[in-house]
Amino acid sequence: MSRRPHRAPAGGRIDRSRIVTFTLEGRPLAGVAGDTLASALLANGISLVGRSFKYHRPRGFLGAGVEEPNGLFTVGRGARATPNLPGTLVELHEGLAASRQNGTPSVGFDLMAVNDLLSPLLGAGFYYKTFMGPLRGSWMFYERFIRRAAGLGVAPSGPDPDRYETRHAFADVLVVGAGPAGLAAARAAGEAGARVVLVEQDTLAGGGLLALSPEQPLERWREDALRALADLPEVQVLTRTTALGLYDGNTVALLGRSAHGEPDAAHGEAREWITTLRARAIVFATGAIERPLVFADNDRPGVMLASAAQAYRNRWAVSLGERVVLGTNNDSGWMTAAELARGGAELTLIEQRAAVTPALRAMAEEAGVRVHTGGLITRAIGSRAVRAAQFSTGSGRDVTLPCDLLCMSGGWSCSVHLGSHTGIKPVYRADIDSMVPGSLPEGQFAAGAANGTFSLAGAVREGVAAGQAAARHTGFGGARVQADAELPDTPYTVQPAVLPPPRRGKAFADFQSDVSTHDVQIAHEEGFVAVEHLKRYTALGMATDQGKTSNLNGMALMAAMRGQSPGGTTTFRPPWVPMSIGALAGRSTGQHFRPARRSPLHDWHVANGAVFTEAGPWLRPWYYRWAGDSPESAYLAEMHLVRETVGISDISSLGKIELHGPDVGEFLDRVYVNVFSSLAVGKARYGVMLNDDATVLDDGTCARLADTRWFLTTTTAQAGEVMSHLEFLLQTAWTDLRVQAVSVTDQYAGMSVAGPHSRKALELALPGHDVSDAALPHMGCLEITHEGVALKVLRLSFSGELAFEVYAPADRGIAVWEHILRAAAPLGIRPYGLEALASLRIEKGHVAGSMELDHRNTLDDLGLGRMASTRKAFIGQELRQRPGLQAPQRWSLVGLECLDPDKTLRGGAILFAAGDEIAGHGRGHITSVTWSVVLGKTIALGLYRGGLAHAGEEIICAYPLKGEQVRARIVSPVFIDPEGERLHA
Template sequence: MNSSDRRLPAGGRIDRAQPIDFSFDGRKLYGYQGDTLASALLANGVTLTGRSFKYHRPRGIFSAGPEEPNALVTLGAGGRREPNMPATTLELAQAMIAESQNRWPSLGFDLQSINGLFAPFLSAGFYYKTFMGPSRRAWMFYEHFIRRAAGLGRAGAEPDPGRYETRHAFADVAVVGGGPAGLSAARAAAAAGARVALIEQDFLLGGQLLSERPDGEAAAWLKATEAELMGLPNVAMLRKTMAFGTYDGNTLGLIERNDDPAEEGAARQVFTMLRARSIILAAGAIERPLVFSNNDRPGVMLASAARAYLNRFAVLSGRRILVATTNDGAYRTAFDLAAAGAEVTVADQRGDLTAALAAEARRLNMTIRSGTQIAGLRGGHAVKAVKLAGPGGNSEIACDLLCVSGGWSPTVHLTAHLGVKPVYRDDVDGFIPGGFPAGHFGAGAMMGRFSTADAIDGGHHAGIEAAAFCRKSAAAPAPARLDLGEAAPDAFRAIPFVGRGKAFVDFQMDVTTKDIELAHREGYESVEHLKRYTTLGMGTDQGKTSNFTALSAMAALRHETIPQTGTTTFRPPYAPVAIGALAGRAVGHHFKPFRLTPMHDWHVANGADMLEVGLWMRPYFYRAAGRDVNEAYITEMRMVRGAAGLMDISTLGKIDVQGPDAAIFLDRVYANGFAKLPVGRARYGVMLRDDGIVFDDGTTTRLSESRFFMTTSTAKAADVLSRLEFLLDTAWPDLRVAVTSVSDEWAAMSVAGPRSRDILAAAFPQLDVSNDALPHMGLAEGEFGGRALRIMRLSYSGERAYEIYVGATAGETVWRHLLEAGAPFDLRPYGVEALGALRVEKGHVAGPEIDGRTALDDLGLGRMVGKRAGFVGDVLRRRPAFQASDRQRLVGLECTEEGKRLRGGAILFMPGDTVAGHGRGRITSVTFSPELDRYVGLALLAGDVAVEGSEVLAAYPMKAETVRARIVSPVFLDPKGERLHG
């Protein structure tokens, strides 16, 4: 048949006024708006679309939906390249680029098709039998070659320029499936007052109704129902959206696709987590193929697919057609094909057909062969003839299309994702849902109700029940009737016929009847073992067309019924989901979320150079202080030491601890005591891990007898909260304590410097901030603009300093107010680089020192614990190894070489040591000290040589240099704390 003959001159649901050009394997082709890639390929006479996985046999279009095992293509080019896409589900778009897969050098001539000659050696389990060998070395040798041969499509290596979105949606009733059952269910639920989300993977609603003639009553019913739903404000219709999984809490995972390369800027795919009060599943059914020799050749197609291509896309897939069936449903396809001008023969494995079917067949001049089955076929890249075995013996009939129908399998996948096993029903010879969780309902062919009238009626009742579950009970008028006269389901079982040539059960994974027989002989009789040993159902189609046939074959070999044999486990996703869709925007620089403080916009607008600190964006330095960070942080340090500086500390972890036993709890969590802390006072505390290593430090303020306000380091905020919750749940469940993260509730800022008290007095004149009223580690509470205000006198810099806490929404307001009030006192903001440098000068430990390897005594903090006991980590912190004389301990270092600097990470050696290996210790933090006019640093150095006044060598391998330094106290500035307490 000529390619021009395949597209009928009229009919279909395509828009002939909108032609579309696309390419397949570099060949420019044409289709219309409303085509799928598969229908456009068929219309252009393309019957060969790919090669099979193992044997590289030629394959063509087999279905018209997501169950397609053969026609997998790579879509797009460059970074937009996406492999293994079923051509049957892709809406044709202008300039679409598609190419076939798993072939070399070309689709028509594939050198790896020679694998078919080695079929006896490539049977089930051949990987294990052939490549494992007597030792691991055998597999290591073969692995490279196997990986090169494995797979179907090839993913692109370039960055994907597409944009992927993640959304969260909510509905009262979610309806999965836009066929007659789903449409009726959505209509009834919406009429009852529920908010409805109608989900359909196709770009058109209608399901099997789209395969009916576009000028018939089915089309009229569909048009009227769709218009009615579009007019309802409480119905959202999600087309081109696949429900790939059902999850706890009535949650559905959805993927919406947009494969139009012309829509620049549009999200390529959208991943939606839809949470519904109730779910109606109306996923329809999948037609089963027949098993016979060479049943995988291009030109073999499901009967329902041939009907869909004819009536929906106006594509007549063949002229001389054989329809092979075991049920009455395929006759609808045969009649439509014959009415379109094809020469049609029906081979029915059953006996005589009904009088009505026989009369219609005679009217259309069709040939019916009862009791006849397919024995094999001839043809390579296309079907040429089919061999039949019937009552009169064997014969052969020439044809260019073979339509097959072995019955229907309800699509139960989504109903089983929550663990409910499907159950077998004799009258439909298939599995239906084995039950539903609360709030889940089913309708249509998925429930074994295959007629359109039953589907509409079942959908209507499911919609009413689902709405009632959501407490929506307005009257829902009955839907318009639509009876297409489909026959009742026929449970006649297809009989495999295997002659010469392979008879395939799983087309995509190249699993044959002989593979199943071999698995049975070798003891792999469980369906789960069968699946893994033969790889049956493990392709991208997940065995949608092969699963039931395989179960039937194994049941026959075991002399059991299908229910006794059982089914494999259905798991999400129902169809392949791109990793990009699941990741959304969380890729590259956005792999982790950005967290912004309440004053972030002010920082950016006022010249702050921002720095990522964990998940937070913090001011690194302000350009008003210098051209770069090296210049600016020195200026900002001098500003804080000389007058005052304002720092955004909103990133600190903030935890509310309250309850009658809160003080007891904190006494056990912290290494230093908190039970006797007076109300209105704060205390610096250190937490240990169970093994005695320092976990985190921070300050906690007592707000009342039973309530504390804890702050943690920025990096450990989430870890500390998790740790506290863990201890309350496991170690001390008897304590009456509640811990709550309030990190996002409070904006926080610090005013530090010798003029800080004057600034606070000017900013908050209603508060007494004198030394007596607000001493070091004191608390003052008040209001600002009607919002709660907390001021703690705490210092991280060594200067007099105050931390101000206010509700997050008022954060920028208070920040601006402080700058305005502090302007006469030369108050300016400073960044985290200056903050870190100030704390080094004062000898405060932080993340580089509390790195998960140091204990209390290592950091010089053991003195504040004294003889306390009974806190977390107390026992193991006393281990002998922690008391060893050569254990590394905190020291200060001053650079003694003119023109050189200390560097963080440098390895420390004593004079005379060989500069190699791990040395005696390491520098943890470094800064240039304007006060001392030299580089200083904190270091961890072996205690047996850490003598103040001694000299060490700091070796920095990456710079191939050594610098001399003097060991000093880690407190470089104001060791008596006069500035702090002034």
């Protein structure tokens, strides 16, 4: 092809009145509305559109649609740039910036084209054979060079400024593909009353009809069909929507694209979106893709699928050649040849078959097509553009025909991919030389070219039948049969393409992966017999086009070498076309990546200097700025506050469950290791529950508020799990127990008032309510109403200090919190955060969720074995006795005091006995660390083999990631107030 303009003066489905300007590598160009990037470039006479993946051979467009393997572009600027987009699928829009790929320094002048000269060294298996040695790990050396040389486009490094979305949709009948069969199916199902969604990846509905001249009579049928669909209120036609994948339960992933080139993200306009559509029935009307022929240098720019040349001519009014050679083995090639010839091209048809029907001959003759039957195209001549085609005649004579366009029509491959995503293997039909859908499950139907029916009338008949069947499957019947008498019912015959090995040059089976017949030959000679293995060894079908034009030719080549007919196929997997990562992510980016759970007191914390940290899904105050500007200083000040006066902390994230019923006591006895049924009203008890395997599930407290009403708290980390556990037991194991469990985590704000002055703080805050030690002893609970707000007050301590937990309805939480702060201000009360909370409990030796409670430790490991009741049964009781869980050498809870004053202990440090080799998993690890404001040193909790049997021993805490070793002494995990004098004060 020359660089002259190729736009025909009339025709096409384009709007010539709307000029669209765009750039190619900065060079300004113009197209018109309705163009794709591909059609616009071709209209501008640009036929060199990229360099091939491996050999850097000059390439032009092979196709005009989704099958395009060569013309991949980077489209967009800066962070918006998207690499590897087939130009055939890029709608032209004003200001579009495109650049060609894989040229060093440019596609026009590519130094890496030297690879083509080195191709004898670069055949199939080259990497496997060459880069695995000489030393183990050599690949790591080679990889950086190979990575630099390989690949096509380059992904941008900045955050994508565009908006992407995900959606859900439902339909009675989903029809995939809006060609003749799909239009007919949608109409039939819609007229039967079904809710129908018809999706089409193209910008227009019509499928193969769009490649015909809009002036021809079939256009009326297309328009009538679309009008009929528009009149059906329950039918939705979605263009620019690609069915990417089929999943269980007739769930289909759809990729929608904006019609705007640069959608307005600031106003929420998405560039792409994924729709998860659940359909009760599906009709696959996905059409078929024309196959190339395999001959020497069949990848030269100007060598193109015949159907693509026809589409460019009729849809986009781009004439690509004046002298055209078209090689074929099927009837479709003849029709395309006639169509192109009628458009003014001087056309020579090389037909592989020795004889064809008189009707075809007559059609060719009428259109002025010169025909050579029994011939085979053997070579394309030219470098950056085809100049001639060489073919061998039936008598074996080589003939060279000058041409500026060489078209290939090697038969049609049914698009069976989607139907086979769920594992339904396609089957080979020799009469049409194509795979067709395998045995589709109930509720799935195929119609038209996708089903191997290539005549227009046949496709429509099948579409109607499939649409009706799909509607019936979903409970709708009685659709009328459409009149299709006017549609041509032309038969389609094909002879499998002859694939002669090239005498010189490369004959490509897979254009995008640069897989030639020679590569298939190597695979064959090396003993590969399965198509799946051929695919992996040669990369045939593994590129972004997923072998849409290459699979069958590759299979046929291998079959021919093995002396068999084509059989088996590779496994098709979603997505059907490449898609952006952005579409996969949708809105799940930034703050929407996952929801955050906020305490009812969150707004107060925000307004009062809290610095937040994530604790599971929760955002919790880490520390407060009143105590310092860094966590290191602030949490120590907050610890001092609690140890010396009084502090208040937000504990709303604790799991909270209300239990009701006459049998709650019995239920809790079975769930917890200790006894609860004897608990008096107004009292609370600490409890531990085990998993079935006797590892600790969670700990917490449970208060008996009334005879049949209990209030249970869990750790923050295990709240959901405990609730599920209780529900599971009540609904499956003990359905006879009269117990209801209701999560009230969201109902109540919780606050812990802790410190030696905490009782005084509550007395100030709750005047008139007796919170004395007599009225509210340790592990006591009260329900009171203060200023109209119902409160639960429990005397519990996590810090080891005298402490109270106050629970208020969530919407009154801030008011109650502020009220306590105001009332107790004379005592110096201040808020303290999670870091201080967690550090205070380490000093007291309390275990905590996620750190010490990791579902691997037993009651005894944590030093809680004495809690287990011997008077009643509980979950985990029997398995707790397993020898492995009773072994004295199990890792169990210890306290650690740092012995190196200039060093610190680290969470996760591996513990070794003095004299051990510092290697491997050691004898345990540190679970929690803090600076003790009471002891003035770093302390830690940890799990150590043999536990407190080693009390007093000096050990090594190793942190290999930082190369640190710190000495520590094993001590009791209760660092302060072992007698409990503080909390009983």
